[in-house]
Each structure stands twice: as structure tokens, then as C-alpha cells.
Amino acid sequence: MGEPSREEYKIQSFDAETQQLLKTALKDPGAVDLEKVANVIVDHSLQDCVFSKEAGRMCYAIIQAESKQAGQSVFRRGLLNRLQQEYQAREQLRARSLQGWVCYVTFICNIFDYLRVNNMPMMALVNPVYDCLFRLAQPDSLSKEEEVRGPGKGRWVGSLTQPSASPPSMEVDCLVLQLHRVGEQLEKMNGQRMDELFVLIRDGFLLPTGLSSLAQLLLLEIIEFRAAGWKTTPAAHKYYYSEVSD
């Protein structure tokens, strides 16, 4: 959060021309079409979850540069407009591409994390971000994976560090990742909705269809994480993130 100390942004996954566009937007925002830049960034974020995880930092830098150079916020307005469009069509996006939907949530949470107005998160994003997380916590998102119970202890315990060994669980993964990153801030902005979100998460354990073992571990961990004041206790860290010893 705050202004990045180095102007290093992971834009290698863009084509050469777009990389140039982004570099110019950062250095001389007045020289490029900033609405186009916003669209390019959102489009790319929906396809590239690695990029969407840290796009917020670059967006913040462009906003700062534009504000400093011209006292304007064309880029920010363009960005928020696109975010809102995608937000309104989120069910269609999810139906079309689960990956795109997960990238979108990653992106909007990252924007929420980085964009600041008077050093506060943007109020306008609080409810959209919550709505996305609520969507990830619906029964069909929590339990849609195949039930894969490991052969008892030792298989999954400690496996949160070994995603390759686990069945895909994209939406649950995304939900807990975002809560780790922005949960505490979100709760400060609206504690009641966080309570409601955790009702859904706890209810997940009671779903008639069951949760995968990995999903159970992920949800258990985030429940402990929040209960401990958005911190991982040493014992929880050892349980969830250490290699299995026995």
C-alpha cells in the first residue's frame, strides 16, 4: 500500500506495444489515452491472475502520476467504470469462465487494497468487494469440487503449502486469499457484513454435499485467522503451513 518505492511492475506478460503504453502512462500520463490504458489493464487482469494480484500497485502509481501532472483522474474514472461494468455482469462472467471470475475478484480486491483516498480505502468499493466474496462463499462455490477425502491424517494436513498435491478449488482458494489480504480492512469498513460472510463460511461445513478436505482446511484456517484478530498464531502456522512430519 502507499506509493511504491520502485517503479517495477510485472508487465512482461503484455505484448511489446502495450508494455510501452503502460510505461508511458506511468511516466507521462498526459501522452496516452488513459481510458484505453484502464481497459487494457482490466482486460489483461481478467485473463492473468498473476498480474491481477498486483495490478493495484501499478494502477495507484498511474493515478498518482496523472493527478500530479494534470490534476485529473481520467484513469481512475475509467478504471472504476470498467470495474463496475464487470461487477454488474459478474454472474455471466462466472458462468462463462470461472478463471476469469476468480481473476476479477482478485483484481477488485487488489484495487481495494491499493487505491486510497485520504489514506482510506475507497468506500465505493467496500460493498462490491463484499458482494464478490459473498458469491465465493455460496454453497455452489464452496462445494462444487469433487469430494476428495484423503486417506486420513498426513495426506492433507500441512498441505496448504502444497497446492499441486490438491484438487483444484479455485473459488475457495480465492476467497481465503483475499480475506488474508483485505479482510481486516474490510471488517473495519463494515463489520456486520464480515460477520455475515463468516456465517456463510461456517455454514459451508454443514453443506449436505460436503466440502473437499482441502476446502475444509482452507476455511478452518481463515476462521481461526479472523478469530485470532486477523493473525496466524504460531500453532496455527505450524498446523496449516508446515510440512507433515509424521
Add this chain to the structure above:
Amino acid sequence: MGEPSREEYKIQSFDAETQQLLKTALKDPGAVDLEKVANVIVDHSLQDCVFSKEAGRMCYAIIQAESKQAGQSVFRRGLLNRLQQEYQAREQLRARSLQGWVCYVTFICNIFDYLRVNNMPMMALVNPVYDCLFRLAQPDSLSKEEEVRGPGKGRWVGSLTQPSASPPSMEVDCLVLQLHRVGEQLEKMNGQRMDELFVLIRDGFLLPTGLSSLAQLLLLEIIEFRAAGWKTTPAAHKYYYSEVSD
């Protein structure tokens, strides 16, 4: 904990003669056979879980009375000896009578809670109490009940206040009840064993045989309770202990 303010003990479930014995033990301990009194109390505790839940307070009062009157600890020695005998034969007790076993754990935890030496819990009881709780957290204790999944939300949520609506889950019930009462003190005496106990509890969610919905809720609640510093947050209280509203 500490000296009870009123000498009111729930001894109505004893026969008249034993009630008299207990009353005398409290008022004039030198006039009765205190080893017999200890045995009477333990025997009754193993049969009456309601009594075993608060026997510690009376035991503490008899110990205080004997110490004051004669500077001796015949009763305490007798009590701890019997507790140790039962402890050593706990697997047989459990096999013979699940109810008796659960009453025993309730009793030893209550004794741990009330008996103080220099205002500290008795070190000698820490490991036996932990061993009992570890036994309650073994897979066969956690998952032995029939899997009863309710028809989705609304059936079990909030049902921790409605035990009559739930399948029996004696050992899980006992485990979480004792952790609510003495978990924090136990952790202070030996934090590592508490960490190990919670590894078993978390592992419970991954058991191939599954947990009943009620057991899941009970364990989830105790995990949150400990993570929050042995406290129930208002949101957790609402989730686990309020009537279902929708």
C-alpha cells in the same frame, strides 16, 4: 474457584445417610472417615454427570475444613488416589460405560478447576487432564456417532443451545465443555500439549468417516473460541448460540 461464599452444595441426589455424612465432612471433618467420604464422592460422580460438574467446589471446601481443623489432608489424598486409580483404568471404564467415562472426565476437570495449591492449579493434575481430553479427541471418539447431516442450513446452525434436537455426541460435548471451562488454565500450564490437542481437533474435520454436523459445529466453535483468546466473540456467539432466525 476460591472459597465458596455459601455452603450450598447439590447433594440432593445422595441418599439421606450420605447427605448427612457429607454435611458433617464439611462442618466437622474430624468426626467422619474422610477417605470414605472421598470414595463416596468419586463413586457418585461417575454415575451422575450433573453432580460431577460441580463436585470440585464441595471437595475444595472439605479440604479447607480439614486443613483448618486438623492441619491434615486425608481427604485430599484419598480423593487424588481414587482419581489416579480411575485414571489408570480409564480405557476399561470407557469400554464399560461411556457415560461413566464422560462423568469421570467432567469430574477430574472440575477438580482441576477448583483445587488450588498456593492459588495455582495442581501441577499433578495437568497431564492426567490433558490425557483425558486427548482421549476424547481421538478419531473413534469424534466420529463414532452416526453421520447425521441436516437438510442444509437452519437445522443445526444455532442448535448448540438445543441439545435435545441433536444426536447424542457425548464425548465431543464433554471435550468442548471442559475446554470452555479449563482450557485457558491448561494452556497456561502447558501450551505445547494444548497445541497438540488442537491438532487432533482440526484433524477431526478430515476424518474419512466424517463428523456429525453437530460435532463439526462444536469443534468449529471451540477452535474459534481458543483462537480468539479463550473468548466468544459477539459474532460467534450469535452464530453458535442464538436461535435460528431464517
